Amino acid sequence: MSTATAQKRGLGAAIWDYLTTVDHKKIAHLYLVAGGLFFLIGGLEAMLIRIQLMKPDNNFISAGLYNEMITMHGTTMIFLAAMPLIFALMNAVVPLQIGARDVAFPFLNSLGFWLFLFGGLMLNVSWFTGGAPDAGWTNYAPLSTSSPGHGVDYYVMGLQISGAGTLIGGINFLVTIVNMRAPGMTYMRMPLFTWSTFVTSTLILFAFPALTVGLFLMMFDRMFGSAFFDVGLGGNVIIWEHLFWIFGHPEVYILILPLFGAFSDIFSNFSKKRLFGYSAMVFATVLIGFLGFMVWAHHMFTVGMGPIANSIFAVATMAIAVPTGIKIFNWLFTMWGGQIKMTAAMLWSIAFIPSFTIGGMTGVMLAAAAADYQYHDTYFVVGHFHYVIVGGVVFGLFAALHYWWPKMFGKVLNEKLGKLAFWPFFIGFHLTFFIQHFLGLMGMPRRYWVFLEGQGLDAGNLISTIGAFLMAIGTVIFLINVVYTSVKEKKVSGDPWNGRTLEWSIPSPPPHYNFVQTPLVRGLDPLWVEKMDGKEGMTPAEPLGDIHMPNASILPFTISLGLFIAGFGFIYQVDDTVWLIAVFAGMGITLGSMLIRSLKDDLGHHIHKEELEEDIKKGVGR
Amino acid sequence: MSHEDVLNPKHMPHDPEKATLEGKNKFLGFWFFLGGETVLFASLFGTYLALNGSTQGENTPEHLFGLELVFIMTMLLLTSSLTSVYAMYHMKNHNFGKMQTWLAITVFLGLAFLGCEIYEFYHYIHEYGFTFRSSAFGSAFYTLVGFHGGHVLFGLSWITALLLRNRKRGLNLYNAPKYYIASLYWHFIDVVWVFIFTVVYLMGKVG
Amino acid sequence: MADQTQSKPMHKVEYEKQQHKEEMKHQVLTFALMILFTLIAFGMVVMEVNSYFIIPTLIILAIVQVAFQLYYFMHMKNKGHDMVALMMYGGAAVALLTIITFTSIIWW
Numbered sequence: 001m002s003t004a005t006a007q008k009r010g011l012g013a014a015i016w017d018y019l020t021t022v023d024h025k026k027i028a029h030l031y032l033v034a035g036g037l038f039f040l041i042g043g044l045e046a047m048l049i050r051i052q053l054m055k056p057d058n059n060f061i062s063a064g065l066y067n068e069m070i071t072m073h074g075t076t077m078i079f080l081a082a083m084p085l086i087f088a089l090m091n092a093v094v095p096l097q098i099g100a101r102d103v104a105f106p107f108l109n110s111l112g113f114w115l116f117l118f119g120g121l122m123l124n125v126s127w128f129t130g131g132a133p134d135a136g137w138t139n140y141a142p143l144s145t146s147s148p149g150h151g152v153d154y155y156v157m158g159l160q161i162s163g164a165g166t167l168i169g170g171i172n173f174l175v176t177i178v179n180m181r182a183p184g185m186t187y188m189r190m191p192l193f194t195w196s197t198f199v200t201s202t203l204i205l206f207a208f209p210a211l212t213v214g215l216f217l218m219m220f221d222r223m224f225g226s227a228f229f230d231v232g233l234g235g236n237v238i239i240w241e242h243l244f245w246i247f248g249h250p251e252v253y254i255l256i257l258p259l260f261g262a263f264s265d266i267f268s269n270f271s272k273k274r275l276f277g278y279s280a281m282v283f284a285t286v287l288i289g290f291l292g293f294m295v296w297a298h299h300m301f302t303v304g305m306g307p308i309a310n311s312i313f314a315v316a317t318m319a320i321a322v323p324t325g326i327k328i329f330n331w332l333f334t335m336w337g338g339q340i341k342m343t344a345a346m347l348w349s350i351a352f353i354p355s356f357t358i359g360g361m362t363g364v365m366l367a368a369a370a371a372d373y374q375y376h377d378t379y380f381v382v383g384h385f386h387y388v389i390v391g392g393v394v395f396g397l398f399a400a401l402h403y404w405w406p407k408m409f410g411k412v413l414n415e416k417l418g419k420l421a422f423w424p425f426f427i428g429f430h431l432t433f434f435i436q437h438f439l440g441l442m443g444m445p446r447r448y449w450v451f452l453e454g455q456g457l458d459a460g461n462l463i464s465t466i467g468a469f470l471m472a473i474g475t476v477i478f479l480i481n482v483v484y485t486s487v488k489e490k491k492v493s494g495d496p497w498n499g500r501t502l503e504w505s506i507p508s509p510p511p512h513y514n515f516v517q518t519p520l521v522r523g524l525d526p527l528w529v530e531k532m533d534g535k536e537g538m539t540p541a542e543p544l545g546d547i548h549m550p551n552a553s554i555l556p557f558t559i560s561l562g563l564f565i566a567g568f569g570f571i572y573q574v575d576d577t578v579w580l581i582a583v584f585a586g587m588g589i590t591l592g593s594m595l596i597r598s599l600k601d602d603l604g605h606h607i608h609k610e611e612l613e614e615d616i617k618k619g620v621g622r
Numbered sequence: 623m624s625h626e627d628v629l630n631p632k633h634m635p636h637d638p639e640k641a642t643l644e645g646k647n648k649f650l651g652f653w654f655f656l657g658g659e660t661v662l663f664a665s666l667f668g669t670y671l672a673l674n675g676s677t678q679g680e681n682t683p684e685h686l687f688g689l690e691l692v693f694i695m696t697m698l699l700l701t702s703s704l705t706s707v708y709a710m711y712h713m714k715n716h717n718f719g720k721m722q723t724w725l726a727i728t729v730f731l732g733l734a735f736l737g738c739e740i741y742e743f744y745h746y747i748h749e750y751g752f753t754f755r756s757s758a759f760g761s762a763f764y765t766l767v768g769f770h771g772g773h774v775l776f777g778l779s780w781i782t783a784l785l786l787r788n789r790k791r792g793l794n795l796y797n798a799p800k801y802y803i804a805s806l807y808w809h810f811i812d813v814v815w816v817f818i819f820t821v822v823y824l825m826g827k828v829g
Numbered sequence: 830m831a832d833q834t835q836s837k838p839m840h841k842v843e844y845e846k847q848q849h850k851e852e853m854k855h856q857v858l859t860f861a862l863m864i865l866f867t868l869i870a871f872g873m874v875v876m877e878v879n880s881y882f883i884i885p886t887l888i889i890l891a892i893v894q895v896a897f898q899l900y901y902f903m904h905m906k907n908k909g910h911d912m913v914a915l916m917m918y919g920g921a922a923v924a925l926l927t928i929i930t931f932t933s934i935i936w937w
Contacts, residue, residue: 104647167658175651178912179643205654205916206923209662217669217765226754226761227676228669234676234758238935239669246665246927293923297934305934598780599787601796603625636845640909653913657920664924668931693871700867704860707902711853715846809903813895819867820891824874828883 020552022106023512027113028092028408034117035084041124042076043475045069050432050468053461056453063449067134068151070447072123074137075155078251079162080120082389085397086258087112087169090197092408094173096503096510097194099182099519099526104175105168106550107597112169114560119162122567126154136447138244141229141237145221150571153222157567160215161560163208170204173197182502183541184521188282191501191525192275195282196261199289200254206293207250214243223574241300249296253288256388259396260285260327263349266403267331269497270346271338274525277330284323284330291320301372310369317367324360328353343497344418348399351426352391359387362437377447380440386433398422398478406496410508411489414481421477428470435460435467500525505538507619513547516540516612547607555593562589628795634716639802641795652803656810663814666766667821674826676758681750683759683826692823695738696815702731703812706805713801718793721801725781728808732778739771763822770818773811780804859901866890 018026049069052060061069095103103109126132133155135144144152177198181190190198218240220226227233229240268275275281297305297313331353340346362384366372375381398421405413439460444451451457495504505527506515517540523529530538566586572579628642635641640649674683709724743764746752754764781804788797870890873883900906905914 105651171651171654171658174654174916175647179647179650202916202919205658206661206920209658210665210927213662213665213669220754220761220765224754226765227758228673228761228765230758233678233756234673235761236672236676236758236935239672239931242930242935243665243669246923246930293926297930304936309934595783598783601629603628603796606624650912654916657916660917660920661923661927664927668927671928672931672935689871689875693867696867696871697864700860700863703898703902704856707856707860708853711849711856714849806903809898812902813898816891816894816898820870820887824870824887825884827874828880828887 020554022110022550024091024103028088031084031088038080042081045073050465054465066449068132071133082255089400094197097191099502100180101514105172108168109172111556112165114556115165116162118560118564119158123158141240145229153571156215156219161563167208170201173201182518189524192264193261196257199285200257203250203254207247210243211247245296245299250292253292256392262400266345266349267334270341271335273338276333284326287323301369302376314367314369345399345402347422348395352395355391378440379436379444382446383433383436407508410491413485417481421474424470425474428467431467432464435463500528518542550604555597558593559590562586638798645799648799670762670766673758673762678757681752687823696819698731698735699812699815702728706808710805777808859897863894866894
C-alpha cells in the first residue's frame, strides 16, 4: 500500500515509480523532461526553416515539407514545449510557495501530464505515417479541411488529448491555491509566481473549452462529414477563426504570465529587496488576465469584421500595454537601490526587460487596425511574436530554471556555463528576429517556402539564419550545463540564494511531504520575515503529527493510453471501418480505468509521526 | 482524520460533503469545471446561432421542431432536478436510504428524457431526412443537442455507478462529496437544457 | 484535522433538520416558479405572441430560471460560495462575449 517508502530499487522500479507517481515534484520532473525534449524537436524544426530561408530560391527542403515544418514548429513550441515547461515550474514551486504538502488533486495532476504526453506523441507520430499537419499552427479552414492525407487529423486528435490535460492541470492549481494555503498565507501575501499561476489557471479554465469545441467541429468535418466549415452546405469558416482565437489569445497570456511571476520573484531575490509595488503587480496581473479575453479579434483585423469591431478590439489591445507597463516599471524599481547579484538567473531576467519591451511596442503597432493591414501576415508579425515569446517566455524559462534548479534537484546549475549559454542565445535571438521586422516591412510574407533574389531580402535572411545558429549554440551549452552540473557539482543547502519565500525554508530537493510541520506565515516574503527576526526557519503552525498523503496509481497512464489508441482509430476509420475496433478498444480502456477509479476506494496513506522523527534525525526534515 | 473516521464516521457532520479536505477540494474543483463547461456550451451555442440559418430545402427549424415532445422532455428534466434536490436534502439529514431512492428516481427521469431525445433524432432522420451531414444547420443542431445528450448519458452512468457501488454501505465522508458533485453535474445539465429549449426550439419556432 | 466526529447535542440536530426543512420548502417553491416560467415561455410561442417582444422575453425567462437553478437548487446563495460565484460569473462573461461575437461579427 505505502509507496511512501519506495526506495531506489533499480531501473524498473524507478520507471514504475514515475509511471504511477502522484507527487507534484516528480510530475514536475516528468513535465520538464518531456517539455525539454519537445523544445529540442521544435528547435530542430526551426533550424530547418532557417536553413531553407538562408538564401533566395533555396531547395533545402521541399515546399510540402516546409509547410509541415512551420506548422509543427509553432504547434510544438506552444503546446508541447512552453506549456509543459511552465507546468513543470508550477508543479515544482507553487505548492512549496504556499506551504502545502501536496496539490488539491494529485491523481488528476498525474492524469494531466499523461494526457499532455500522449497528445504530444500523437502529433509527432504523424511524421512517420505519411506527413505531419501542414495548415499552419492556426489551422485555418478551409485550408485545413481540404488538406489531403491525415496530417491535420493528427493535429486535431493530438491537441484535443493534450488540451484536456492542460484544462485538468489548470483546475488543479486553482483549487490548490484557493484551498491549501498554509495558515497566515493570505491572498495578498502570496508570492507573485503563485499569483500568476492562479490567474493563468483561470485563463486556462475559460480559454481551453473554446479550443475543445473548435477541435471537435474540425474533427466532425474531417472525419464524420459534417458541414461546419463547408461553405457549399452553408458552413462558415470564420467560426474556426473565432473559436481558435478566443482560445488562442488568452493562450498567449497563459504562456507569459507565469514567467512574469517568476521574474518578479527573481528580481526581488537577487536585488535583496521586497518586490516594488506588490499590490500593483497583483492588480496588473489580474488586469492582464481580464483584458486578455477581450482582444482576440486583433488577429482577425483583415477578415472584414467591420470598422466598429476593429476599433473596439484595437483599443482593448492597446489598453493591455498599461498593466504591462506597470509591471516593467515595478521590476526596474525593484532593482533600483537593491544589492543586485548578477547570477545567470538575473542575467536572463534583465535581458528580458528590453527584449520584451520591444515586442510590446511592436504589439501596439500591430494593434492599430488600419496599419495592421500592412503588417498582416508579413515577417513583421513573425518578428513581433518571437520577441514576446522568446524574449519573454523562453528567457523566463531559462531564468526560472536557473533559479529553481537547486530546489528541484539539490544542485545549483554551474554559473559560468549558465552565463556562457546566455550570451550566444541573447545575441543570436536579436540577430534572428530584429531584422525580421524590416524584412516584413519590405514586404516579405510569412510562411512562404522561398523568396526571390534581387528584392533586398537576401542579407536580412542570412543574418536571421546566423542568429538562429547562435541560439542553437546557446541551447546546447545549457544542455551541457545540465549534464555537467548533475555530474560535477556538489549538493547545496535548501537555501542557496538567501531566499525570501517559503520554498527556500525546506531542504532541496524537498521530502515528498514537503513540510514536516505546516509553517505559520507572518507576512509577505515569509521566510525573510523570520530571518529578519533572527530565526533559523519558519515557525510551525501545528504540532508534529501524522501526515496524510495520496497513493500512487497507474490509472492516469492507462486512461491517457486509451485515448491515444482511440485517437488512431478516429483518424483511420475514415479509410477503413476496421479501425473502429481501435476506437472501441481505446475508449474501453479509458472508460474502464475511470470506472475502476470510481469503484475502488482510494483513501491515501499516512506517514506516521515516528517516521517523521526518524527523518528529522537524519536531517531530512529541516 | 483516520481512514476509519472517513469511512465509518461515528457522527455525521452538518455538511458531510465538505467535512474533509478532499471533499472541499472536490466541491470547489467541480464548480470550477462547471465554469469551464459554461464556455464550452457557449461556444456550441454560438456556432449554432451562426449556422441556424444555413438550412437546405424544407428542413428549417420552424418546419422540423414539434413543441409537444420538447415540452415533455423539459418537464422530465426539470422534475429530475427537483428529485435530485430531494436526494441532497436527505443527505444533509443523513438519511442514506431516502437519498438513494430519490437518486434512483432521478435516473429514471433522465432515462426517459434520453429515450425521448433518441426518438426525436430518429424521427428527424427517417421522416425528414434531416441528418448531421445534410446542412451546416444539421451539423450544428445535432452537435449542440447531442453534446447535451452526451452529458445526460454520462451523468446517468455516473449516478448509477455511485448508487450501485454504495448500496451496501451507508453515507460516509468519502462518498458524500461524490454524491454531491454528481448532483451538481445533474443540475448543470438542466441549466444547459433551459437554454437549449429556449434558443433552439422556442426561438426556432418563432423564427 | 478538527474534531468533526464530536457528538452533537440533540437540540442542535433538531434545529438543523428544521432548517433543512425550511430550505426544502423554498426549493419546492422555486420548482413551482420554474415550471410556471416554462409554461409561460411555451405558451407564448404556441399562442404566437407578437414576435417583437417574444425573443427578449424568452431569453429573460430562461436567465431567471437558470439563476433559480444555480442559487437555490445548486445552493450558490449559501455561504462558502464566493470563489464559486467568481468563477461562474467569469465563465458567464466569456460565454456572453462568445455569443455576442457569433451573432454579430461572423460575416452574416
